[in-house]
Amino acid sequence: MKVILVSHHFPPGRLGGVELVTLRTAHWLQRCGHAVQVVAVERATEGAPDRVEARMDVYQGVPVVRLTIDLFAPGTPWEWRYRHPVLEAWFRNHLEKERPDVAHIQSCYLLTVGAIHAACDVGCTTVASLHDYWFLCPRLTMLRPDDTCCDGPDDPQACAWCLMMERRRYRYLEAATHGLSGAVMTRALRWIGPARRLAAPTDPATLQRRRVVVREALARADALVTPSPYVRYLLQDQGLAPERVRLVQHGLVLPAEAAAARSDPPPPYARRFAYLGQVIAPKGLHLLLRAFRRLHAEQGEVTLDVYGDGLGLPYEQRVRALAGAREGVTWHGRYAPEDVWRILRGVDVVVVPSLWREIGPLVMFEALAAGRPVVASDLPNMHFAVHHDENGLLFAPGDVGGLERQLRRLTREEGLMARLHDGIRPPRTEERAMAELMTVYRQAMARGGRPARTGTAPRAELGTGSIATRRNGNV
Numbered sequence: 001m002k003v004i005l006v007s008h009h010f011p012p013g014r015l016g017g018v019e020l021v022t023l024r025t026a027h028w029l030q031r032c033g034h035a036v037q038v039v040a041v042e043r044a045t046e047g048a049p050d051r052v053e054a055r056m057d058v059y060q061g062v063p064v065v066r067l068t069i070d071l072f073a074p075g076t077p078w079e080w081r082y083r084h085p086v087l088e089a090w091f092r093n094h095l096e097k098e099r100p101d102v103a104h105i106q107s108c109y110l111l112t113v114g115a116i117h118a119a120c121d122v123g124c125t126t127v128a129s130l131h132d133y134w135f136l137c138p139r140l141t142m143l144r145p146d147d148t149c150c151d152g153p154d155d156p157q158a159c160a161w162c163l164m165m166e167r168r169r170y171r172y173l174e175a176a177t178h179g180l181s182g183a184v185m186t187r188a189l190r191w192i193g194p195a196r197r198l199a200a201p202t203d204p205a206t207l208q209r210r211r212v213v214v215r216e217a218l219a220r221a222d223a224l225v226t227p228s229p230y231v232r233y234l235l236q237d238q239g240l241a242p243e244r245v246r247l248v249q250h251g252l253v254l255p256a257e258a259a260a261a262r263s264d265p266p267p268p269y270a271r272r273f274a275y276l277g278q279v280i281a282p283k284g285l286h287l288l289l290r291a292f293r294r295l296h297a298e299q300g301e302v303t304l305d306v307y308g309d310g311l312g313l314p315y316e317q318r319v320r321a322l323a324g325a326r327e328g329v330t331w332h333g334r335y336a337p338e339d340v341w342r343i344l345r346g347v348d349v350v351v352v353p354s355l356w357r358e359i360g361p362l363v364m365f366e367a368l369a370a371g372r373p374v375v376a377s378d379l380p381n382m383h384f385a386v387h388h389d390e391n392g393l394l395f396a397p398g399d400v401g402g403l404e405r406q407l408r409r410l411t412r413e414e415g416l417m418a419r420l421h422d423g424i425r426p427p428r429t430e431e432r433a434m435a436e437l438m439t440v441y442r443q444a445m446a447r448g449g450r451p452a453r454t455g456t457a458p459r460a461e462l463g464t465g466s467i468a469t470r471r472n473g474n475v
Contacts, residue, residue, distance in 0.1 A: 001441070002035040004100040006091075006115050008107040010040035010064055015309070016278060017362050018131045020337055022106050024253065026062045028434045037098065039091075041110045042066035049073035052090040065094070071110060081112065081138070082210045083217075088114025095122040102127060102441050105221075109134045113217035120220045125445045128218065130226040130245075131359055135214050136234060138163065138207070141282050143356040147398060149379070152234055153211065156204035163207075215239070222444035225437070227360040230380035246440050250360050251433030252369050257341035258427075261370035266421035267348055270373075270410035272303050274347035276340070276363045279310035279319065284353035284377065284398070286319050289329070291353075291404040296328045299411055307343060309334035344370035348417070349410055352376040352386075355397055360385075368392075369427035373420035375406050390423040 007022040019040075026036045038059075046068055047053050053068040069087065071080070080086075091111075095103060095118055103119035105111070105128045119126040133142040137159075142150045144162050153159055215238070218224060224245045226232055232245045252258070273292065277283050285306070292304045306329065310316025323329045335343060340363070344350070350367035352358075357379045364385055367374050376382040378394035386392040393409065395402035409416060 001029075001102065002098070002100045003029055003037075003102045003104060003441075004095070004098060005036065005038045006103065006105045006107070006111060007038065007040045008110040009042075010038055010066070011059060013042065014311075015334070015337065017360070018107050020362060021129075021131065021250070023060070023062065024430065025104075025106075025434070025437070027060070028430060030061065037063045037065065037100075039065045039094070040067065041069070041071075043068040044071045044110055046070060049076050050086055052086060054090070054094075078206065079209070082108075083117075083213055084112040084114050087111060088118050091115050091118035092121055095119055095124060100124050101445065104441075105129065107131060107134070108214075108217075109140060113214055116217045116221055125223075125441070126221045127223045127225060127440060127444060128221045130224060130228075130231050130235070133231070133234075133357075133359075135218065136238065138210065141356040143282055147281075147355050149355075149357060149397070152237060156207040156211070159207045160204045218244075222447065223440050225440055228381050229384060230357060231359060246436075248433060248436045248440065249428060250362060250365055251428045251430040252362075252365055253430045254369060254427060255341065257345070258369055261341055261345045261372075262424075264345065264371060266371070266373075266417045268414070268417060269412065270348040270407075270417055271301055272305070272346065272348045273407065274305045274307065274343070274350050275353075276307045276335070276343065276350065276367075277352075277361065279306070279308045279316045280313065281315045282354065282356040284355045286322055287355075287398065287400050287403060288351050288353045289319060289322050290400045291407060292329065293323075293326065294400075294404050295407050295411070296326070298408075300328070302328060302411060304329045305332060305343075305347060306330065307332045307335045340366050341370060344372055347372065349407075350374050351403075351407075352382065353403060354379065354382070357381050365427065368424050371421055371424055373410070373417065373424070375403070375410070387423070389420075391420055391425070393420075 005022050005026055007018055009016065009019050011019055011023055022038060022040075026038055029036045047070050049070045051069070054065050057064045057066050067090075071084070091114060099122075102125045105115050105119070105126070107129070108115060109132065116126060116128055132140050134140050136142065136153050137150065139162065142152075144150055150162070218240065224235070224240070225248050226235075226245060227247070227249045229247060232242075232247055235245050236242050275285055275288055279285055288304070292302070296302055320331065323331075344367060350363065350372050352361060352364050352374060354361070354377050359381055364374055364376065364382070368385065368391060374386050374392035376386045376392060376394055377397040378388075379397055383394060386394060388394040393406040395406050
């Protein structure tokens with residue numbers, strides 16, 4: 001079988017959850033004798049906006065086609081952020097040349113639904129994974145700019161106001177009026193929109209169109225896969241039939257180091273806390289730093305190790321300033337995925353303080369597999385794996401005081417660490433997860449056929465939509 005995996009990014013430049021899932025899927029497929037290629041965006045703000053540059057690379061034995069295109073150039077139609085005609089044309093040509101049996105779209109963020117349409121047009125079996133909320137939310141996270149969770153995109157006017165709040169003046173207005181301004185603007189947009197077209201993306205009609213285009217693309221795919229029961233529920237709520245969305249939860253490669261970590265006896269009380277993951281605002285590291293600051297003021301022997309990369313964004317500078325030179329906090333920066341088990345053996349508890357409903361953060365499963373209790377936000381996807389007072393502790397998302405109380409319990413409550421350690425269940429293996437994914441592939445291939453092609457790619461208004469491919473040792 002020949003499989004092309006499509007991801008918004010790929011290591012070593014980026015090491016987020018989708019990137020690691022894509023890499024591990026590629027390695028598993030190769031070990032089973034399948035031919036694999038990965039296609040990913042390398043640079044999204046360089047090059048030209050009307051052509052794709054592609055170069056061939058190999059990473060850890062996996063062939064990778066790395067794309068460069070300026071997706072955010074001035075004058076680029078906002079509609080191209082969800083169906084990009086230039087990328088779609090490149091994908092169609094590339095897939096016609098490669099002729100894979102399966103095109104597995106791991107993410108449409110940056111790549112847009114054009115990747116799905118291109119795969120369907122060429123005739124290869126098309127599988128789309130839903131690792132985030134891009135299919136429902138232009139912000140990707142279903143997290144509003146004021147750090148509150150959205151329950152679903154039911155109202156284009158509310159989505160328009162949410163995008164308006166990305167500007168500071170609207171966030172201040174929302175905070176000053178305790179949410180009243182949002183209620184007023186949401187109602188006003190219902191009649192402003194039809195009367196006068198607003199600038200994208202704050203035009204409700206534009207957002208409604210995005211919803212329709214994305215839904216049409218999902219309907220064309222041969223199979224939809226998600227690791228999250230919550231995402232499955234949301235998509236069903238949006239009108240997708242339950243049988244269209246397959247649940248395939250993450251599995252882990254468990255080396256000897258993982259078993260060794262799991263066999264470590266738990267300490268009587270927690271002293272070494274850790275955060276592992278990207279240093280970005282939705283992950284909530286600032287909440288952990290505030291809670292830890294209070295705890296450390298009372299118990300100077302506790303420590304917090306922070307592992308992760310801020311991608312050069314201002315948020316990392318802010319949280320480093322929040323931590324200051326405080327004793328007890330150690331910043332380790334970016335870490336290699338293969339180092340995770342060594343890192344986990346050096347800590348007592350892992351904290352996942354996310355503000356958004358993360359879809360199966362790998363570090364949470366890795367921590368549990370290593371026998372380390374997890375303290376996590378009480379959100380869907382988190383509380384499916386972390387059970388309060390059984391294998392970890394939960395706190396209300398965004399509640400610094402609640403997080404501090406749970407951390408304090410771990411440092412003071414007799415027998416708690418041992419009870420949580422004993423409550424951790426055996427981890428789900430990669431073999432099981434990949435076997436389920438292969439079943440999805442085979443069933444989708446056996447069904448054959450797909451909905452007839454509907455619609456056409458939007459016209460390339462920035463230029464000719466030509467495809468430039470570097471050939472100096474590349475594709």
